[in-house]
Each structure stands twice: as structure tokens, then as C-alpha cells.
Amino acid sequence: MLYRVEGIVIRSMDYGESNKIVTLLTKTNGKAGVLIRGAKKVKSRHSSLAQPFTYGEYQYFRGTGLGTLNHGEIIESHHDLRMHLDLSAYASYAAELTDRTLQEEEPSVFYFEQLKACLTAFSEGKDPQIVMHVYEMRVLDLSGYAPELEECVSCGNRVGPFKLSAHAGGVLCGRCGGRDPSAAAISESAHKLLRLFRRLDMRRLGAITVKPETKTELKRHMRALMDAQLGLHLKSRNFLDQLDKFV
Template structure:
């Protein structure tokens, strides 16, 4: 049976001397693995669509087990991301996060379209740190572990947040600050930026200028949350930090 789907290549691994197994994040079927036979050979017709970040319309033959790629029509190669080491590092982190957060054959259409738009904005020069925090929050929302940022996580009232609590699941107001003695102190700019990043649609995101210290604190808070609710070791994030440090 032939099946046709739109998707983005998350990763490719070698299978034998000339084949590759592609892990593709699709709009309809979620994550799936397909065999690209001969794709490592020079001038193979599938060579252009096996790179990570590639968005394409794929056609594969599937009966039982893994499908076999029979046709692919590129939509976007995102070459500008792959040609820039720093952007590649950010993008690779996004793809690994999605790969680790999703199961095969489980559709996540909102996350799929978020990734499509995110890669476009990354190519357009939008602050990659801002985009990455938005991607992290979207993935946490996908797995049902997003922090509560629109009200107090304890009393549920819409009060001014002064703490961020990992154990309580989000912002805490003055009255509830004592609920978690280990909660992070936050400033108004940090609270505002976190709420904005959680709520703003990517396709309407304008040019955001955020002070470096604010971005660093937001990253620290979100990663404390990720480490608690999504405790998966990500090699791509370690590599991203190493490359960021060399560019400072």
C-alpha cells in the first residue's frame, strides 16, 4: 500500500552500506520511521531529502513493518540553517526534543505546525534563544507538563507572580510564596517574557528585544522545569551550549 504524507526529517541513521532509516515527524501520522534505500549513494534521487530539517511530501510503500521510501518532493530544505553551525545547533536541539517527546504513530498536529513555523522564523533571523524557549514550552504543553504562567499555581488567582516553583508547577504569588522555600525569585520582566513566550503565536511574533540577563534567567527556569518533568539527557543541548560559549 502506498501512503503519502507531509513531514520533516528529524534524523537519519545509516543502515548497511548504502541505505538510511529516516525518522520523520509528520502532520497526520506523527513520528514514523521509513527506509530510504540507496540514499547514501552518490547522485541517488533521495539524497536531497534525507538531511535533518528537510520538509517534504513523502510517498512510501508500506505493508507490514517499516515502510520504504518510493518518492519525495521537497518543500523546504532549510539550507540556511544547515549552513550555519550555530543555527544548526539550535535546530538540532529542537529536533531531538521532539524526537524524545513523541511516540511513533501519535499525531501532534499543533506541534508539527509549530516546528514548521519555528524553522521558518529561525531562517529569517528571529532571536534563536527566544524561539527555543517557545519551542520548549510548546513541547512541555504537548506532553502535558507545561508550567502554569497565567495565574498562581497554588491558589489559582490571577495575582502578580513573585516566585517560580518547579514543585508547585509554575508561578506563585506573594500569598503563596512560602509554599515552596526552593522557588526561584523572579522579576517582572522575567514573568512578562515567560507569559508572552507561552501565549504568543509564532506567526505573529514581532521583533522582541530581551536583555541578556533576562533571557538567561528564563532559560534557567524553563530548564529546571524540563529537568523535573522531562528528565531525558539531550546531547544536542550540551553541544549547543559549547558552541554558544565559543561565539560569546
């Protein structure tokens, strides 16, 4: 069967001496594995279509297994994301996170639009850490694990101060904080930003300026939520954390 889709390369691996297999996040057909013949050759007209983060139109034949690329056109290469180490690290994390949380052939229009907007925000020079936290929140939401940040997950109290319980999936008020000894105190500014991230569409993301100390706190809280709710061990995130130590 012949497919013609808009897709973003979220994974690319060598196959044989001259080929590559890419995993596309498509706009209409979920994830799709596609063999691109000759993509490793320097002069191949398809080599750029196999590069990570490439957004393009892909036409491929598929029977019961992998698809085989017939034709493709690049819409946005995202070359800059591959040329800068920090942006490449963030984009790789976004791509791997998407790959690990989205099931094969799962409907993906909204997921596709969110990842596309995430990569665009990186390219536009928006704070990559903040962009990534907003995308992480979208992934939690799309996976069914969005945290409750407006009221206590235990009693429904909407009056703070609160603590964030990653394992309970939201905030605990002063009366209920003792229910989770691992719950972390959360500042008013970080809590406000997390509530914003919780409801923010990546396509409407503007410039957000955050103090360094608040960014450090946000990272701690988002790491705890991602680990407790998804439990994924991602090589790209480990590399990103190592890179942060040297920046």
C-alpha cells in the same frame, strides 16, 4: 500500504553501506520511520530527502515495520540550518525534543505546524534562543505540562511578586513561596515574556527583542521547567549549552 505525506526529517541515521533511515514528523500520521535506499550515495536523487530538517512530500510503502521510500519532493530544504553551527545546534535540539516527546503515530497536525514554524523562524534570522523558548513552551503544552503563570499554583493569588517553582509547575506568590525552597525569584520582565510564550502560536511569532540579562534569566527558568516536567537528557541540548559557553 502506500502513504503520501508531508513530513519533516527529525532524525537521520546510516543503515548499511548506502542507505539511511529517517524519522519523519508527518502532518497527518504522526512519526514515521522510512528507509531511503541509496541515500548515502553522492549522486543519489534521494540523498537530499534524508537530510535533517528537510521539509518535503514523501511517498512510501509500509507494511508492519519500516516504510520504504518510493518517491519524494523537497518543499523546503533548510540548507542554511545545516550550514551554520549555531542554527544547526538549535534546530537539532528542536528536532530531538520533538522526537523524544511525541509518541509513534500520535496525531500531530498542530505539532507539525509548530515545528515547521520553528524551523522557518530560525531560517528567517529571528533570535534563535527566543524562538527555542517559545517552542519549548509549546512542547510543554502539548505534553500536558504547561506551567501556570497567571496565578499562584498553591492558593490562586494573582498578585505578585512571584517566584517560579519548576517542580510545582508554575508561580508561587509571596505567601506560598516558602512551600518550595528551590523556587527562583522571577523578574517582572521575564515573567511577562514567559506568559507571552505560554500563549503564543509559533506561526504568529514576530520579532522579539530581549535584553541580554533577561535572556539569561529566561534560559535559566526554561531549563528548570523542562528538566522538572519532562526530565529528558538530550545530547543536542548538551551540545547547545557547550556552544553557548564559547559564543
